[in-house]
Amino acid sequence: MSIPIVALVGRPNVGKSALYNRIIGDKNAAIVSEVAGTTRDRHFGRATWNGRDFWLVDTGGLPEDTLDPMDVEIKRQVKEAIAEADLLLFVTDARMGLVPSDVKVADLMRESGKPWLLVANKCDDFGTIAHYEFYSLGAGDPFAVSAQNSNGIGDMLDAIVEQMPEGQEEVPDALRVAVIGRPNVGKSSIVNRLLGEERLVVTDIPGTTRDAIDSPMTYHGRQLIFVDTAGLRRPTRVDDGVEFYSTLRTRRAIERADICVLVLDATLGLENQDLKIASLAFEDAGRGLIVVVNKWDAKEEKGDKSAAHFQRDAGEKVPYLKFVPFLFTSALTGQRVTKILDLILQVEQERDKRISTSEINQTLEELVARRQPPQAAGREVKLKYATQIETAPPSIGVWGNHPELVQEHYVRYLHNGFRAAYGFTGNPLRIVMKRKGD
Numbered sequence: 001m002s003i004p005i006v007a008l009v010g011r012p013n014v015g016k017s018a019l020y021n022r023i024i025g026d027k028n029a030a031i032v033s034e035v036a037g038t039t040r041d042r043h044f045g046r047a048t049w050n051g052r053d054f055w056l057v058d059t060g061g062l063p064e065d066t067l068d069p070m071d072v073e074i075k076r077q078v079k080e081a082i083a084e085a086d087l088l089l090f091v092t093d094a095r096m097g098l099v100p101s102d103v104k105v106a107d108l109m110r111e112s113g114k115p116w117l118l119v120a121n122k123c124d125d126f127g128t129i130a131h132y133e134f135y136s137l138g139a140g141d142p143f144a145v146s147a148q149n150s151n152g153i154g155d156m157l158d159a160i161v162e163q164m165p166e167g168q169e170e171v172p173d174a175l176r177v178a179v180i181g182r183p184n185v186g187k188s189s190i191v192n193r194l195l196g197e198e199r200l201v202v203t204d205i206p207g208t209t210r211d212a213i214d215s216p217m218t219y220h221g222r223q224l225i226f227v228d229t230a231g232l233r234r235p236t237r238v239d240d241g242v243e244f245y246s247t248l249r250t251r252r253a254i255e256r257a258d259i260c261v262l263v264l265d266a267t268l269g270l271e272n273q274d275l276k277i278a279s280l281a282f283e284d285a286g287r288g289l290i291v292v293v294n295k296w297d298a299k300e301e302k303g304d305k306s307a308a309h310f311q312r313d314a315g316e317k318v319p320y321l322k323f324v325p326f327l328f329t330s331a332l333t334g335q336r337v338t339k340i341l342d343l344i345l346q347v348e349q350e351r352d353k354r355i356s357t358s359e360i361n362q363t364l365e366e367l368v369a370r371r372q373p374p375q376a377a378g379r380e381v382k383l384k385y386a387t388q389i390e391t392a393p394p395s396i397g398v399w400g401n402h403p404e405l406v407q408e409h410y411v412r413y414l415h416n417g418f419r420a421a422y423g424f425t426g427n428p429l430r431i432v433m434k435r436k437g438d
Helices: 016-024 069-084 100-112 132-137 153-163 187-195 241-256 272-284 296-301 307-317 319-323 339-351 357-370 408-422
Strands: 005-009 043-049 052-058 087-093 116-121 175-180 213-219 222-228 259-265 288-294 326-328 383-390 395-400 430-435
Touching: 005 016, 005 069, 005 100, 016 043, 016 052, 016 087, 016 116, 016 153, 043 153, 052 153, 052 241, 069 100, 087 100, 087 153, 100 132, 116 132, 116 153, 175 187, 175 241, 175 272, 175 339, 187 213, 187 222, 187 259, 187 288, 187 339, 213 339, 222 339, 241 272, 259 272, 259 339, 272 288, 272 319, 288 307, 288 339, 307 319, 307 326, 326 339, 357 383, 357 408, 408 430
Parallel strands: 005 052, 005 087, 087 116, 175 222, 175 259, 259 288, 288 326, 395 430
Antiparallel strands: 043 052, 213 222, 383 395
16 A cells, blocks of 8 residues: 655644654654744655554745745745645644634645645643634634644544545555666666556656656566656755655655666666665665666677676675676667566565575574674573564574674674575565574
């Protein structure tokens, strides 16, 4: 299921950032100040209530209709937030009461056609605050809350969860593949090659793809759904609302995916932002990963044909890339593009592979016999047995008498040993140390 987006909208200095921090559970997530207009950029974070996850987006305060360039930019970004959100929270200031600016924001809510809830913030003292004048907005009962002391927050979150859409239903048993990477590396061109038609818009302008687009196909009897995503740029380059929400949608696409295809530009090499995107998919989200080095024909024209050298350098920069398959392609000529489909099926097979407990224990015995775990002063560290506790991604539990004393470098040794024995190519392998009896 895709995760809904909930956006906080309102005029300046009504406490949107304080409310954002309260819901996210991090008092320092967004800057809070009594100075109107403190929030100019957007923040987004993951929130959970009653078992439902959602993205919460904090926006700048909607200014009066002025020609000041900053106010114009903030208003444009807020409109982007409204367009992208699944549910809107219209935040007002109960201490100040209803003001003409609130009426203008309410009109904007209605024009959007999106579901919205009216929130009267700063109700720190229910005995003295009269928030009833907000009924004149015709939005039903306002939720009287206090971001400062949590008054009414639970009831408001209950309503948010009730109003949120259920999310996009996934096709049962379909394998979801997110095509990710920096802008303008050829992601859409590769998806078009795989689908055999120009289903996605392709231009030389970075950022042409701004939404995540689902494209189904069947390969060797397996139903695949490709998600071509907007490119992820460095945070400092996410300089407008479109880029901001493209980043958010890309993260959502990774969460919905089983396997991610990271597309690189061969002419630019492996850059730090590529590594951050790979880490987001592989380490943070635990997704399968394939690296596709596109525009390899341009690299070959310069006389550099060493794909093995490129892959070796990548593994030296980030060790886990040694376990990730690389493919060197050209979306322009179609060179080796269809091999991506075979790699996807191989990575899926490795992702769902289960090794018997007897095999894993045999491997553990061999690894321990080859190198004993470092002993702690006065306490003997012993590893008793191991078993695979999960697939997708594969995880191996190792039980011992003092798991907390097993050092990180020895866990890496076990990881590499299990990797050598069982592969799990293209997938993160997690080693979980457990105490005997757990």
